[in-house]
Amino acid sequence: MKIVKICGQIEVLTGLHIGGGDDVMKIGGIDNPIIKDTNSENPYIPGSSIKGKMRSLLEWNNRLVSYGNGSPFSSENLNKIPEPDKKSAENLLKLFGDSSSKNAFGMTRISVSDCKLSEESKHMKLSEAKMENIINRKSGMAEHPRQTERVPAGVKFDFDIRIKVLDGDSEDELVGMVKNGIELLESDYLGGSGSRGYGRVKFHIAS
Numbered sequence: 001m002k003i004v005k006i007c008g009q010i011e012v013l014t015g016l017h018i019g020g021g022d023d024v025m026k027i028g029g030i031d032n033p034i035i036k037d038t039n040s041e042n043p044y045i046p047g048s049s050i051k052g053k054m055r056s057l058l059e060w061n062n063r064l065v066s067y068g069n070g071s072p073f074s075s076e077n078l079n080k081i082p083e084p085d086k087k088s089a090e091n092l093l094k095l096f097g098d099s100s101s102k103n104a105f106g107m108t109r110i111s112v113s114d115c116k117l118s119e120e121s122k123h124m125k126l127s128e129a130k131m132e133n134i135i136n137r138k139s140g141m142a143e144h145p146r147q148t149e150r151v152p153a154g155v156k157f158d159f160d161i162r163i164k165v166l167d168g169d170s171e172d173e174l175v176g177m178v179k180n181g182i183e184l185l186e187s188d189y190l191g192g193s194g195s196r197g198y199g200r201v202k203f204h205i206a207s
Helices: 047-061 075-080 085-097 171-187
Strands: 002-012 109-113 128-135 142-150 156-165 201-205
Touching: 047 085, 047 109, 047 171, 075 085, 085 171, 142 171, 156 171, 171 201
Parallel strands: none
Antiparallel strands: 002 156, 002 201, 109 156, 128 142
C-alpha cells in the first residue's frame, strides 16, 4: 500500500459559513454561528464538509446522481452504468466508500483532516456578522432580520488529504479524481448559502 498526500492551504474568497449550532440563544447574539474549535475558539473547516461536498460534485460530474434515488451512489447501481462511465464510478466508490452491504471495493481510500486555521491568519479578524432579511413583495419592506456569522475573505486554513493506493489501484486515476473534485469545489462553493455568494474558496496545493 502507498499513501499519497495532497497538502496546502484553503483561501476564503467570499464569506464562509459552516454552521456550528448553539444550545443557548443569547439576546442580541448571532442567529447562525460558525463552527469553532472548543479549546482555541478559532474557526475551522471540518474534513467531513470537504469530503462530502467533493463526493456530491463528483457524482454530478460523472453522471451518477440519477442512479441513487437521492442517496449516495453505491455498487448496487453499477450494473446500470454505461461501460464508458463504469471505471469512473468504480474509482469514486474506491475513494469515498460503498454504502452497499456488498462493499465490493474494500476500505475507503480517501481521508480528509479537519482544516485548522493557518498560522499566518491567526492575527486576522476571524469572524463577521452578516445581516440578512426577507423582502416583502407587496410592501417592499425588510422582514425577519437575522445575523449569520461568517469567516471573512482572506482567511486561510491548512488542509491535508491522504489517499491510500492499494494493489490493483491506479494511482493516477485516484489522485486525478481527487484533484478534479478540488477543481469542482473551487468552481462551486463550500458551506452554506452558496446561492447568495458565500463560500467561494481557492485551494493552494503545496504538495
